[in-house]
Amino acid sequence: MSVHKLEISEQPRASGTPETLGFRPLYRQVKAIFVRRLVDGVWAPGAALPSEGQLAAEIGVSQGTVRKALDELAAENLVVRRQGRGTFVAEHDERRILFQFFKLAPDEGSPRFPDSVVLSVTTGLAREAERAALDLAEGAAVTRIRRLRSFDGAPLIIETLSLPQQLFPGLEDGPIPNNLYSLFAGRYGITIANARERLKAVALADVDAAALGVSPGEPALQIDRVALSLDGTPVEHRLSLCLTQEVHYLSDLR
Incomplete structure (x- = not known):
């Protein structure tokens, strides 16, 4: 599996520095990497994701950035958080279809x-x-x-x-x-x-x-x-x- 590294720093921009055209928050860029893995089948339905710490180290961002990206995926029903077990790729079971579609x-x-x-x-x-x-x-x-x-x-x-x-x-x-x-x-x-x-x-x-x-x-x-x-x-x-x-x-x- 290829390793993605982000080049945009998590350090805040200096006051008055113009925002780069097309700039996306770092967690959104991390989210895009995760979505691409879902699209490519790297993470299959029902599979457990690596820990937030592992993902943060692999991509080169903070654990908080990874958590925020995963939170958005969970809100969109693409991953499921299970207390004490980790994060899993959501499956299209009947319960999910019933309440989402x-x-x-x-x-x-x-x-x-x-x-x-x-x-x-x-x-x-x-x-x-x-x-x-x-x-x-x-x-x-x-x-x-x-x-x-x-x-x-x-x-x-x-x-x-x-x-x-x-x-x-x-x-x-x-x-x-x-x-x-x-x-x-x-x-x-x-x-x-x-x-x-x-x-x-x-x-x-x-x-x-x-x-x-x-x-x-x-x-x-x-x-x-x-x-x-x-x-x-x-x-x-x-x-x-x-x-x-x-x-x-x-x-x-x-």
């Missing part, structure tokens, strides 16, 4: 992860909307997954996921698990770091209403999501149509 919660009862049934898996040329969402060139291919998601056997969501085929070769040939983000990380080394969502009220088209077992024109919540990998690359476009008679969208603003 799945925002629908029952009106009554505790939040839970829905069951999924895959209806179809196809490949083809990316459509205009898919190219725009995933930043793909014309002629690029995508894999599309259409699935039905339910609570206690009651249909809740019909959704279509579009994935760049170049990033996920062979995905269409194997079983599609409920926890896709764990599959992305484990098989393809792609960790979903964050996502952008747009919400809109719509009337269900015939085919979507039939899948959900309701009448055409039934109101639904449309969630248009683009998921990004650790380096900011868009890797998934997901269009979800959700019945909200017994659930709500929960966003914890901080």
Whole structure:
């Protein structure tokens, strides 16, 4: 593993010294090194990180700088602090997905992860909307997954996921698990770091209403999501149509 050393001193600048254009705080530079290790797979999901002291000595910064960088990664759910055990690379287990990426919660009862049934898996040329969402060139291919998601056997969501085929070769040939983000990380080394969502009220088209077992024109919540990998690359476009008679969208603003 290559050793990164930072050349910017941790000493404070003299009063009146102009800040260098593009200057980033030292802990942010250290954070960028750590993120690159996650992207490159040097630190795999579930792996224990070296101690703060070891990392500080390796990079050539103070332990406090390393701690501040790791604190930011923990706040972004990329690493997990475990009391008395150390810091670990976060995994896309169901609990993390439930609270970070799945925002629908029952009106009554505790939040839970829905069951999924895959209806179809196809490949083809990316459509205009898919190219725009995933930043793909014309002629690029995508894999599309259409699935039905339910609570206690009651249909809740019909959704279509579009994935760049170049990033996920062979995905269409194997079983599609409920926890896709764990599959992305484990098989393809792609960790979903964050996502952008747009919400809109719509009337269900015939085919979507039939899948959900309701009448055409039934109101639904449309969630248009683009998921990004650790380096900011868009890797998934997901269009979800959700019945909200017994659930709500929960966003914890901080």
